[in-house]
Amino acid sequence: MLRDITLGQYYQADSVIHKLDPRVKLIATITFIISLFIVQNIAGYLIAAAFLTCVIKLSRVPFRFMVKGMRAIVFLLLITVVFNLFLTPGETLISVWKLTITKEGLRTAVFMAIRLTFLIIGSSVMTLTTTPNNLTDGMEKLMAPLKIFRVPVHEVAMMMSIALRFIPVLLEETDKIMKAQIARGADFESGNLMKKAKSLVPLLVPLFISAFRRANDLAMAMEARCYRGGENRTKMKPLQYKKRDGLAYLTLVCYLSVCIGANMLIRLPF
Amino acid sequence: MGIIKTEKLVFEYIRRDEEGNVEGITRAVDEVDLDVKQGDFVAILGHNGSGKSTLAKHINAILYPTEGTVWVDGMDTAKEQNLWEVRQSAGMVFQNPDNQIIGQVVEEDVGFGPENMGVPTAEIWERVEESLKAVGMYEYRKHSPNKLSGGQKQRVSIAGVIAMHPKCIILDEPTAMLDPNGRKEVVRAVRALNAAEGITVVLITHYMEEIIHADKVFVMDKGKVAMQGTPREIFSHVEQLQELRLDVPQVTLLAYELQKSGINMPDGILTIEEFVQSISNCGIRMSAKADR
Numbered sequence: 322m323l324r325d326i327t328l329g330q331y332y333q334a335d336s337v338i339h340k341l342d343p344r345v346k347l348i349a350t351i352t353f354i355i356s357l358f359i360v361q362n363i364a365g366y367l368i369a370a371a372f373l374t375c376v377i378k379l380s381r382v383p384f385r386f387m388v389k390g391m392r393a394i395v396f397l398l399l400i401t402v403v404f405n406l407f408l409t410p411g412e413t414l415i416s417v418w419k420l421t422i423t424k425e426g427l428r429t430a431v432f433m434a435i436r437l438t439f440l441i442i443g444s445s446v447m448t449l450t451t452t453p454n455n456l457t458d459g460m461e462k463l464m465a466p467l468k469i470f471r472v473p474v475h476e477v478a479m480m481m482s483i484a485l486r487f488i489p490v491l492l493e494e495t496d497k498i499m500k501a502q503i504a505r506g507a508d509f510e511s512g513n514l515m516k517k518a519k520s521l522v523p524l525l526v527p528l529f530i531s532a533f534r535r536a537n538d539l540a541m542a543m544e545a546r547c548y549r550g551g552e553n554r555t556k557m558k559p560l561q562y563k564k565r566d567g568l569a570y571l572t573l574v575c576y577l578s579v580c581i582g583a584n585m586l587i588r589l590p591f
Numbered sequence: 592m593g594i595i596k597t598e599k600l601v602f603e604y605i606r607r608d609e610e611g612n613v614e615g616i617t618r619a620v621d622e623v624d625l626d627v628k629q630g631d632f633v634a635i636l637g638h639n640g641s642g643k644s645t646l647a648k649h650i651n652a653i654l655y656p657t658e659g660t661v662w663v664d665g666m667d668t669a670k671e672q673n674l675w676e677v678r679q680s681a682g683m684v685f686q687n688p689d690n691q692i693i694g695q696v697v698e699e700d701v702g703f704g705p706e707n708m709g710v711p712t713a714e715i716w717e718r719v720e721e722s723l724k725a726v727g728m729y730e731y732r733k734h735s736p737n738k739l740s741g742g743q744k745q746r747v748s749i750a751g752v753i754a755m756h757p758k759c760i761i762l763d764e765p766t767a768m769l770d771p772n773g774r775k776e777v778v779r780a781v782r783a784l785n786a787a788e789g790i791t792v793v794l795i796t797h798y799m800e801e802i803i804h805a806d807k808v809f810v811m812d813k814g815k816v817a818m819q820g821t822p823r824e825i826f827s828h829v830e831q832l833q834e835l836r837l838d839v840p841q842v843t844l845l846a847y848e849l850q851k852s853g854i855n856m857p858d859g860i861l862t863i864e865e866f867v868q869s870i871s872n873c874g875i876r877m878s879a880k881a882d883r
Contacts, residue, residue, distance in 0.1 A: 454695055486695045489737045535690045542691035545651050545683040546704040546751065547675055553709045557702035
């Protein structure tokens with residue numbers, strides 16, 4: 322049962338967005354998020370919505386997959402909306418009992434909701450269209466300048482990709498240990514939350530021990546294959562910008578300038 | 592000098608208690624002299640704790656000798672400046688197939704070694720292709736290693752080592768965690784490499800069937816080389832092998848028992864065909880296909 326968990330949420334499809342360099346996608350996501358906080362009026366949000374819709378259409382990922390990510394933040398979204406709605410001072414719109422809704426409050430609440438929704442959908446477009454492996458590669462490349470400040474960029478990326486590789490292995494192992502303990506009368510199902518959590522302790526101890534043993538073996542195997550950190554290392558699949566990546570950057574710049582322009586030029590009542 | 596040579600190799604494990612005081616010293620490898628010729632298929636046998644894995648780790652410069660010297664391709668493994676070249680010339684395959692695959696895709700894992708060596712991208716792809724083909728795993732190149740069987744995983748590990756173009760490979764009990772089919776697969780792949788590519792193979796194992804085709808066999812016990820010779824020479828000493836707690840193949844054992852009870856059989860029979868041949872020479876008729 323544990324084996325069914327898939328990691329990340331990559332959705333296999335053949336689209337332009339899938340083929341883009343991971344660096345482009347990372348930068349685009351960050352730019353999109355920044356743009357959401359730059360724009361202050363409805364025109365800006367319409368532009369952002371149009372941009373997002375185009376990207377989603379291009380990615381060929383069914384829209385329901387994007388919405389899936391929303392479920393996790395519904396609660397957060399609700400709290401943000403409620404607090405903004407009732408606690409922003411300003412011109413009173415409706416007043417019931419001790420609660421007052423102000424015009425400014427309504428405006429911030431709606432904009433906050435739109436911002437968060439777009440933010441989540443925007444970043445899930447990235448994770449849905451990029452394999453975890455590709456993503457780590459992209460991050461390694463993008464953060465390379467940090468090496469000057471002695472940030473171990475290559476090592477971090479290597480750790481991430483090894484972690485990804487071992488998640489299914491460790492899940493399988495958990496499953497095995499669980500079954501072995503169930504066979505000897507362990508009970509993981511009944512009891513309240515506290516009891517359930519406690520019953521996991523005898524599961525975690527052997528799992529940790531085996532994980533450390535694996536780490537030790539793997540380190541030896543890596544050394545035996547001449548691994549010595551990131552220096553002088555070549556790449557089997559190096560990241561290379563193609564024409565479409567240039568175009569994507571160009572589109573991104575256009576989008577950002579339109580956003581800023583709309584924000585400065587268009588004056589709307591809300 | 593051969594491709595691998597050890598001279599009076601000694602390795603001691605120092606056991607310490609919790610405060611770091613020396614509790615005792617275990618000699619895992621004790622004055623071993625080894626000389627392996629280029630292109631040979633050498634098997635090292637021994638039961639658990641005989642020091643065979645410790646010996647293997649010296650050839651790949653994972654462990655350094657306490658006393659004595661190890662040379663790989665003429666390079667002293669204890670010298671710091673030789674480290675990476677030694678590891679490149681002597682590739683190593685380990686026991687647990689899960690704990691030595693680094694990549695998330697088969698081809699990426701095979702490319703890991705060449706990447707570390709700084710091989711240019713185009714050449715990495717060539718090497719990956721040729722090594723996956725050599726072990727018969729080319730059609731699985733896009734698969735996730737998690738979905739492969741144990742034997743397939745070990746063959747990927749072997750391909751990962753071959754992609755570094757080593758002069759010899761050391762396989763440290765590569766079949767210990769596999770089922771009989773996986774074991775056959777791996778041994779077949781290793782033999783093919785030895786025959787076709789001329790790569791020197793050092794196979795460490797405790798399965799007797801796997802050493803039948805070796806050019807030379809070393810039997811280790813308590814850190815020392817207890818016996819050495821061709822498989823036939825080794826298998827003709829059934830009693831000594833049993834003393835060393837090694838399982839002699841059933842057919843060899845049967846021939847030995849027959850010989851003891853007075854039937855004229857030659858020493859060190861290794862395969863069923865050979866057995867049938869010699870027993871019919873004795874005037875007893877048998878069919879190779881035993882009735883079941």
